[in-house]
Amino acid sequence: MANVVTSMQDAGRKSRNFAVYWIPHIEYSPSSMPKITFILNGREKSVDAEPDQTILEVAQANDIPMENACGGNGFCMTCKCHIRKGAENLSPLNEREEAMGVGGDERLGCQATLKGDVTVEPEAA
Numbered sequence: 066m067a068n069v070v071t072s073m074q075d076a077g078r079k080s081r082n083f084a085v086y087w088i089p090h091i092e093y094s095p096s097s098m099p100k101i102t103f104i105l106n107g108r109e110k111s112v113d114a115e116p117d118q119t120i121l122e123v124a125q126a127n128d129i130p131m132e133n134a135c136g137g138n139g140f141c142m143t144c145k146c147h148i149r150k151g152a153e154n155l156s157p158l159n160e161r162e163e164a165m166g167v168g169g170d171e172r173l174g175c176q177a178t179l180k181g182d183v184t185v186e187p188e189a190a
């Protein structure tokens with residue numbers, strides 16, 4: 066019980082025997098990486114992604130089948146996905162998607178970039 070501090074006064078008296086450190090509060094998130102859950106033929110597969118990657122880039126990096134006939138340029142619609150959860154965690158619709166008539170729960174996998182966790186179901190896998 067010799068080094069137990071019971072008050073600030075007590076801390077002052079005993080401070081010669083130990084150091085007092087101030088530890089700032091740090092916001093820590095063990096997983097700040099966005100996660101995409103792909104729904105493929107009724108099965109779910111979750112993978113980590115880098116912020117600002119497109120859905121298509123994440124799919125390709127993780128061997129998830131996703132059509133991309135125009136090479137990710139927003140002209141073919143083959144990468145169209147239905148967003149099942151987390152639509153607010155994607156970039157807003159861009160001009161390419163608007164020009165292609167994408168709307169509702171749809172996004173182009175090659176145009177939508179990640180800000181947080183989403184669940185997507187590619188229309189054609």
Ligand code: FES
Binds near residue numbers: 134136137139140174
């Ligand atoms: S790959 Fe063609 S529109 Fe996305």
